[in-house]
Amino acid sequence: MTLVRSNSSLKVQLTPMRPLEATLKPQRMGFGDPVDSPTETDLLIYPGETSEMILQIANITQGVIATEIELRGNFPRDWMRIHAEGPSIFPHQQMWCGIYFDVPADFFEGNATWSEGKQPPLDYTCAIYIYYGNPEQTARACEIIEFKAYIRPHSIYLNFLPALYREVDLVGRLLKIFEQTFEPSVWMLEAMWAYLDPLTAPSSLLPFLAHWVGWELIPSLDPKKQRQLIRNAVTLYRWRGTRRGLRFYLHLYTELPLDEDIPEEGQKHICIEEPFGPGFILGESHLGRETVLGGGRCYHFIVRLRQQYRGQIDEALVRQIIEQEKPTWCTYELYIQSS
Template sequence: MDGTTDPDGTVVSSSYLDHLPAAFRETPFVGEFLLAFEAILHGHDDVAGLQEIIGPERSSARSVLRVADHLDPATAPTEFLPWLAGWVGLTLRADWDADTTRGFLAEIVPLYRRRGTLGGLKRMLEIYLRPLGDTVTRDDVVIIDDFAEPAHYFQVRLTLADADPARLRATQEVARAIIDQEKPAHTFYALRVVIPTMRLVSTELRDAEDPPPELLILGRNTWLGSR
């Protein structure tokens, strides 16, 4: 394909025309224009095409599919995932493994349709905060926006399973970054992170709860101040 005609004068057109409506075959321009793209994918003279570079061990038919595989989060090579994330404007967390990254990439485009909504913000927080020690679940992210005053105000409440200071700080930083990015520009919010605290209760109150919480007994398994 070193020109638009063969040595015998026959006009060379791209085989990609076979996949387009007949109207595109009325003039030779489209067939000649597509030759450049066909050369990139199938190769040209001694230059290998993308399908050979990406899947050289496969047959020609399967190699074409390998190109599409790189655009699917479920089948793309692990080293290709950050590049694929860049296509959809996604920032990957450093502590995500490949399976977590693939799951988020598969969900992010449909999730963009819910951007600016309570449901969309809640789901983004659940996804981004989940790897933080697996302490944040769907039920732990609560967004409240039914305040009469002030206007355009909402609250986000996150509940963690433990009171680790490093995890608390990381959760706050990640949550604020996500909320600032996803919320409508005219709104403002308050973020509250709830952590477990110690309660002093009677045995009667403990037995009344279902399921009963772990009982803390002063002097036996609980101390106030230094021991």
């Protein structure tokens, strides 16, 4: 709702961006006090959210008017701020002014007055004083606009009820009690996925998640790598005993690239080769390269890791990983090189 006032010099328009919808006293049937209804300038304030009023001042005279805006009321000064376009208004021009209210988010929980057994005021009487006049003269006229500001808890449960229930202030305040009781459980259920994902779960929950998938934690391993290994435990189980599984495990631990786009095995950062050959064929084999006199070892493979900087890889831990992932009857060689 908008309030418009006009005199011989100014035309003032005040628009609260969050007007009050509900009545403030319960309805009495047939007798008693009349029901208070919100006025066109009343402002509703939710703690932790900015409430705004737009003040529009138009100069309807032939000369320049100097203005000064002051806000008075029984509210703390640090809750309010005013932003005006300038101190003067040219003839037949207008100026926009924003009036902002910011109440602390913990108003209902952290207010010291509550702990003392007292109830802090929730309703405030305010007034906007607009001083205006000729810039060359000291005498100024004053335009006063009064309004009330009401601090109320923001209840999202009202969104699930017909608009009729917004007309009674008590309904929203009553629903807020149930909202504060049940919503934390709802929020926890909505965020349950984050507790079950090793990448986002609290550190204290990692041992449980590791036990859940049958994964043995490595105390010396970085927590970030632990999370990746727990998250990919089922995949590692599926590929255990294969080159693909061992390469993926070493990738998670060493953070070396998989190099899946490189066709040649020897060019990869994690190189796993099996020294098999066609045997000694005259004219096709070269002694010492792909052919060894006496034959090679069966079930033997070679692992070469090209670390990006010296000391990046713990050789003892890599050997522990290989011993864990390889088939029991296999033998291997490990070489760690610096690129």
